[in-house]
Amino acid sequence: MRVVEIPSSLDYRNVDTVFAEAAAAGAEPVLFDARRLRWIDPNGMLALLCAGQVASANGATARLSLPAGGDVVGYLDRMGFPAAAARVFRGSPQRAVRPPSRESDVLLEITPIATNSDVHEVVDRVQSRAGAILSRTLRYPLAAVVQFSVILSEVCQNIVEHADGPGWVAAQRYNWTRRLGRQVLVIGVSDVGRGFRDSLAEEHAERFGDRWGDVTALEAAFLMGLTRFPDTGRGQGIQQIRKQVARWQGLVSIRSGTARIADSPSWHPSPPVVDGLPRFPGAQINLVLPERIDD
Amino acid sequence: MTERLAHDRHGGGPDWPAAIDVAAIVTDTVASRGHNLVTRPTGRAVREAIEQRLTPMSPSPFVMLIDFTRVRILDFSCADEVVAKLLLRYHGPDRPGNIFFLFRAVDEMHRHAVEEVLARHGLAAVCDVGGGFQLLGPATPEERKAWDTLERCERIRPRDLAGALGELGEPLLRGLARRRLAYWSGNGGAAALSALARTR
Numbered sequence: 001m002r003v004v005e006i007p008s009s010l011d012y013r014n015v016d017t018v019f020a021e022a023a024a025a026g027a028e029p030v031l032f033d034a035r036r037l038r039w040i041d042p043n044g045m046l047a048l049l050c051a052g053q054v055a056s057a058n059g060a061t062a063r064l065s066l067p068a069g070g071d072v073v074g075y076l077d078r079m080g081f082p083a084a085a086a087r088v089f090r091g092s093p094q095r096a097v098r099p100p101s102r103e104s105d106v107l108l109e110i111t112p113i114a115t116n117s118d119v120h121e122v123v124d125r126v127q128s129r130a131g132a133i134l135s136r137t138l139r140y141p142l143a144a145v146v147q148f149s150v151i152l153s154e155v156c157q158n159i160v161e162h163a164d165g166p167g168w169v170a171a172q173r174y175n176w177t178r179r180l181g182r183q184v185l186v187i188g189v190s191d192v193g194r195g196f197r198d199s200l201a202e203e204h205a206e207r208f209g210d211r212w213g214d215v216t217a218l219e220a221a222f223l224m225g226l227t228r229f230p231d232t233g234r235g236q237g238i239q240q241i242r243k244q245v246a247r248w249q250g251l252v253s254i255r256s257g258t259a260r261i262a263d264s265p266s267w268h269p270s271p272p273v274v275d276g277l278p279r280f281p282g283a284q285i286n287l288v289l290p291e292r293i294d295d
Numbered sequence: 296m297t298e299r300l301a302h303d304r305h306g307g308g309p310d311w312p313a314a315i316d317v318a319a320i321v322t323d324t325v326a327s328r329g330h331n332l333v334t335r336p337t338g339r340a341v342r343e344a345i346e347q348r349l350t351p352m353s354p355s356p357f358v359m360l361i362d363f364t365r366v367r368i369l370d371f372s373c374a375d376e377v378v379a380k381l382l383l384r385y386h387g388p389d390r391p392g393n394i395f396f397l398f399r400a401v402d403e404m405h406r407h408a409v410e411e412v413l414a415r416h417g418l419a420a421v422c423d424v425g426g427g428f429q430l431l432g433p434a435t436p437e438e439r440k441a442w443d444t445l446e447r448c449e450r451i452r453p454r455d456l457a458g459a460l461g462e463l464g465e466p467l468l469r470g471l472a473r474r475r476l477a478y479w480s481g482n483g484g485a486a487a488l489s490a491l492a493r494t495r
Binding site: 116117119120123124143146147149150153154157160161232233234236237240 | 411416
């Protein structure tokens with residue numbers, strides 16, 4: 001059995017380590033050992049689920065060990081992680097999702113997205129909590145809840161329309177005291193579908209010729225608004241997400257195949273495109289919305 | 296265009312509805328608790344339901360108000376289906392009915408999505424954005440000026456055309472009518488769509 005050591009802290013910055021080790025396991029049984037886990041964000045949780053799903057798809061038996069106690073266990077419970085993990089990892093104990101309290105930092109528990117009804121359910125469900133977090137915590141205008149809901153709808157639709165595979169969405173508020181000195185809202189959306197390159201290949205690969213690959217596919221979707229549909233009205237979702245997140249001075253990144261593309265704000269300098277990452281078959285979208293600061 | 300508007304012909308108004316409540320269609324179409332118009336299949340289903348309601352319309356020209364008043368969330372996929380694709384369907388000579396569209400309650404919450412999808416298709420639409428009807432979407436400055444003048448005057452008779460808009464008034468208003476943004480009557484006059492809707 002291959003053992004994949006999960007770092008004590010797992011978020012959007014280091015999830016690639018999990019993908020790399022999971023991919024190397026092949027059809028060998030794999031244990032994701034997260035007993036040392038002390039901190040995790042929505043992207044980290046979704047990465048664990050995706051890695052387990054990929055291992056299972058490779059024919060491997062995937063197991064997961066979580067910490068026996070500590071704050072992170074309560075947090076995982078509030079995010080509904082055990083329930084989601086029970087559907088992915090063999091022998092993973094399923095515990096009931098604790099409904100978040102009124103003051104909870106959880107905006108959206110881990111929610112499977114497979115159909116358009118799931119997208120409707122997510123948009124309907126987040127309204128009151130999103131309103132409170134966006135206006136009180138992030139100090140966005142009241143109307144921001146509508147714009148946020150549109151973003152949420154569009155990123156979730158990306159799974160249904162383009163992934164051809166299951167996915168999840170989750171969102172959580174944090175106080176990034178040391179990293180940014182501000183509160184942030186982190187939204188993770190991941191799927192283990194066919195990824196951007198495969199999704200766009202039939203419609204666009206030919207004209208890109210030898211240049212076609214994960215980076216080109218991400219650039220085509222992220223920068224040019226191309227989709228696998230020839231319809232002119234398609235492809236607006238990602239473009240509009242980028243515009244709105246930029247207005248909020250947030251971060252948006254998409255990870256698919258061996259590449260990542262991002263719009264990075266000044267508080268998070270990073271290269272717009274990274275290639276040569278461990279292969280991840282689906283897509284992972286990460287949004288970080290920071291608290292508004294007065295001009 | 297030599298026909299008379301259905302509104303003009305029927306003194307008390309026709310039997311079919313002159314406004315369509317989009318939120319009611321959303322409720323009938325999907326189980327959304329909050330009248331949220333999201334996802335492309337939902338938008339497509341709502342557009343098809345609207346088109347179905349428009350099917351029994353008279354072949355005479357008609358102004359239809361698409362009312363978003365009770366819709367809370369309108370995402371880009373739905374705006375593309377319910378606004379842009381609806382307009383495209385009734386834009387060309389092969390349209391299934393001679394219907395002009397107005398959109399209501401496209402306030403700031405919806406305005407951005409509507410403007411983006413209109414721009415993407417090179418379309419414009421007449422929308423009530425809270426403070427009265429406006430022309431949204433791409434248009435030349437001359438088109439906007441002509442549309443604003445017509446909207447302010449409500450109707451321009453043939454003998455008043457040159458005074459209101461100068462020598463280019465007629466081609467501009469004819470152009471707006473071809474874009475389904477104004478009504479050009481057979482006698483050489485023009486009417487604002489909002490004025491026609493009000494006189495129903």
